[in-house]
Amino acid sequence: MSAENPTRIPKVALIGRTNVGKSTLFNKLIEEQRSLVSDVAGTTRDRFEADCIWRGQVIRLIDTGGLDVDPKLEIERGVIEQTEYAIKEADLVCFLVDLTVGPTVDDYVIAKKLFAAGKPVIVVGNKGDTPALRASAESDTWKSWPLSRPLAVSAARGIAAGDLLDEVYNGLNKAGAPPTDVTNVIPMEVAVLGEPNVGKSTLLNAILGEKRFIASSIAHTTRQPNEVSVKIGKQNYVFVDTAGIRRQSRRLQAGSFLEKHGVKQTVELLKKVNVVLFVLDMSQKIDVQNKRLAGLIAEHGTSVVIIANKWDLIPDKDTTTILKYEEYIRAHLPQINYAPILFISALTGQRVGDIMKKISSVFSSRFTQLLDTECKEFISKCIAKHKPSKNKGTWHPNITEFVQTTINPPRFRLTINAPREDALADSYVRFLERLMRDEFNFVGTPVSIRVLAVQRKHGEARTPMKRVKTKMGGRHN
Numbered sequence: 137m138s139a140e141n142p143t144r145i146p147k148v149a150l151i152g153r154t155n156v157g158k159s160t161l162f163n164k165l166i167e168e169q170r171s172l173v174s175d176v177a178g179t180t181r182d183r184f185e186a187d188c189i190w191r192g193q194v195i196r197l198i199d200t201g202g203l204d205v206d207p208k209l210e211i212e213r214g215v216i217e218q219t220e221y222a223i224k225e226a227d228l229v230c231f232l233v234d235l236t237v238g239p240t241v242d243d244y245v246i247a248k249k250l251f252a253a254g255k256p257v258i259v260v261g262n263k264g265d266t267p268a269l270r271a272s273a274e275s276d277t278w279k280s281w282p283l284s285r286p287l288a289v290s291a292a293r294g295i296a297a298g299d300l301l302d303e304v305y306n307g308l309n310k311a312g313a314p315p316t317d318v319t320n321v322i323p324m325e326v327a328v329l330g331e332p333n334v335g336k337s338t339l340l341n342a343i344l345g346e347k348r349f350i351a352s353s354i355a356h357t358t359r360q361p362n363e364v365s366v367k368i369g370k371q372n373y374v375f376v377d378t379a380g381i382r383r384q385s386r387r388l389q390a391g392s393f394l395e396k397h398g399v400k401q402t403v404e405l406l407k408k409v410n411v412v413l414f415v416l417d418m419s420q421k422i423d424v425q426n427k428r429l430a431g432l433i434a435e436h437g438t439s440v441v442i443i444a445n446k447w448d449l450i451p452d453k454d455t456t457t458i459l460k461y462e463e464y465i466r467a468h469l470p471q472i473n474y475a476p477i478l479f480i481s482a483l484t485g486q487r488v489g490d491i492m493k494k495i496s497s498v499f500s501s502r503f504t505q506l507l508d509t510e511c512k513e514f515i516s517k518c519i520a521k522h523k524p525s526k527n528k529g530t531w532h533p534n535i536t537e538f539v540q541t542t543i544n545p546p547r548f549r550l551t552i553n554a555p556r557e558d559a560l561a562d563s564y565v566r567f568l569e570r571l572m573r574d575e576f577n578f579v580g581t582p583v584s585i586r587v588l589a590v591q592r593k594h595g596e597a598r599t600p601m602k603r604v605k606t607k608m609g610g611r612h613n
Contacts, residue, residue, distance in 0.1 A: 143320045143370055145187065146313040148304055149198040149222040151250065152232035153242050157262040161232065161291035162186070162199040165301065189543070190301040192503040193315035194322075195308065198222045227313035228256045228304060233286055235261040235269045238277045247282050256311045258303055261286025265293055298507070317500075323365070323372040324499050327405050329433070330415035331425055335445045339415060339482040340364075340377050343491060368492065376405060406436040410544075411498055411580075413491070414442050414475070418461065419449040422468040434471040437545050439498045439581040441476055441491070442469070448481035474573060475580050498580035502544045506576065511538045511548070518571055524552070525561035533560045536590070547584045548572075557587045 150158040166186040184199040200219040223229060231250055233243050250257050259281075264270035270288035278285050287303060289296040305315050328336045341347050344366065363376040406412070412433050416426065433440050442465060450457065462477055469475075476494055480487040506514075515538040524533045537551035550568070552560050569583050 143316055145194055145196045145316050145321060146227040146308050147185075147196045147198055147225060148228050148230060148308070149200060149219075149226035150230050150232060151200055151219065151223060151246065153234070153240065153246070154201070156232045156234045157291045158232050159184075159199055161230075161260070161262060161289070161297075162197055164291050164294055164297055165197060187321065188301070189318055189503065190298075190305065190315075191505045192318050192500060193305065194318050195304065195315050198226060223250070223253055223255065226255060227311055228258065228307050229253075230258050230260050230300075230304065231283065232260045232262050235264045235272055235286065235288060238272075239281060244282070251282055256307050257283055258300075258307055259283050259286045260300060261288045262291050264288040264295065265290045270295075318503050319496055319500055320370045323374050324411060324495060325374045325376070325409040326411045326413060326495060327376040327378055327409040327438075328413045328415060329378050329406075329429060330443075331417070331423075331429070334415045334417040335482045336415050337377055339413070339443065339445060339480075339488075340375055342482045342485055342488045343375070371496070376409065378405065403432065406432060406438055410439060410502060411495055412438050412440045413495075414440050414472070415445050416442065416465070417446050418444045418479070419446045422465065427469060427471075430469040430471045434582060437582050437584070439502055439545065440472050441478060441494050441498055441580055442472070443491070444477055444479040445482055447479045447486060448484050474578065474582065494580075501577070501579045501581040502546070504546055504576060504578060504581075505543055506540050506546075508539055511540060514538070514572070514575060515550075515568075518568055521571075522564070522567060525564040527558055527561040533589075541586075545581050545584070546578065547586065549586050549588055551588045551590055553591065554589045555591045557589045559589060560587055 150162055152158055162184065165188045185196055186199075187194050188197050200222045229250055231246065233239060261270075261273040264273065270290075273286040273288040287296070287300055289300050291297075308314055328340055330336050344364070363374055365372065365374050367373070414429065414433060416422065444461065444465065450461075458479055461479070465477055466473055476498070478487060478490055478494060480491070482488060515535060519535060524535055526532050533552040533554040535550060536553050537549070539549055541547050541549050550560075550565070554560065565585050565587065568585055572578060572583055
């Protein structure tokens with residue numbers, strides 16, 4: 137099941153003088169404190185590499201040392217060698233300059249070196265913490281510059297980080313080294329969850345095309361999570377078969393330490409997997425335990441596909457049967473009403489082939505990333521359709537900002553002009569979530585909107601919605 141060629145991730149090197157903020161920008165874009173940041177010039181000596189996810193695509197960033205060090209010193213020569221190697225292997229170079237000091241002699245030397253290297257270069261004017269400094273990037277100071285004018289950013293504050301990534305991605309596409317889809321890089325961790333004897337192991341065996349897991353008619357054959365890593369096409373998967381979770385009263389009656397431990401591991405697994413295949417036995421009624429499992433999935437922010445298994449056991453099916461059963465499932469599992477439903481038979485293989493496409497679709501939805509302009513246009517349409525509803529208190533809430541804060545899964549922040557968050561009715565937040573799913577096709581993935589109350593003082597003008605793009609990312613747990 138392995139791919140013929142490994143996925144290549146394009147590389148982008150961050151180049152510049154010492155202390156221009158390369159490591160700060162590196163950490164901001166990957167959203168980790170990977171590179172050491174300090175005010176001491178020359179802190180970074182080795183190359184550091186890490187992946188950056190933007191709009192569901194991946195690039196590999198390379199943080200480097202300063203090119204203005206003394207080549208007479210052995211360590212500094214090593215820094216220069218490492219940086220020059222990074223330039224050589226990079227598909228695109230981000231050349232950082234300091235907007236607070238303007239172009240220096242060393243900047244001109246580096247610019248000529250990069251021009252001679254023939255690599256695509258984006259000049260990044262860092263430390264643009266104020267509007268005046270960002271405007272200086274368009275001044276005559278950079279008129280005689282041998283490269284393009286700087287794109288003004290503030291690595292420390294994250295200002296225009298999204299604009300920079302858009303430019304980087306456009307540059308890579310023009311250079312014939314396009315960013316890689318996140319689904320080709322990050323392994324999809326897929327857990328199969330459900331009550332005992334619903335056909336979880338049989339389902340996994342059908343997906344993998346081999347008898348990898350023990351399947352029997354005896355309930356609770358699988359005692360603990362059991363995972364297998366496979367590569368199908370270009371995509372890496374980690375499938376996890378989990379122990380069937382029975383109601384607590386039945387577990388206590390059974391008194392099995394192994395079963396209770398396996399259930400605990402299964403619950404912990406929900407905190408880290410990307411996608412859950414929630415298996416239902418359609419020959420049985422949806423019971424209280426199924427509803428509790430659906431609640432656990434929703435609580436942990438996991439993407440989910442509902443697998444309506446044993447469809448072959450349903451008698452007298454006609455063209456309306458699937459619709460009736462779908463309505464039945466939706467009515468009994470409202471916690472995960474965003475989940476797509478597949479009616480299959482793991483035993484006969486009916487529609488099992490549709491599962492992989494659905495997993496990929498749901499996984500990609502976790503990384504859906506909206507521009508601030510898209511968020512603003514969306515919330516404006518929602519307000520025009522239905523004004524914010526008042527909940528508690530006498531203050532009628534007004535929405536002042538709506539932005540996406542993270543991906544994996546998508547989370548948003550809704551700022552209201554009110555003394556407290558519960559001034560906005562919960563029903564209005566649910567209304568926004570429903571419209572978001574219709575507008576942006578968040579398939580099988582929970583969408584979270586956090587309300588933030590910021591009360592405006594009497595007579596104070598309302599703060600306009602921010603237009604600055606922001607870098608977003610991070611795990612859901």
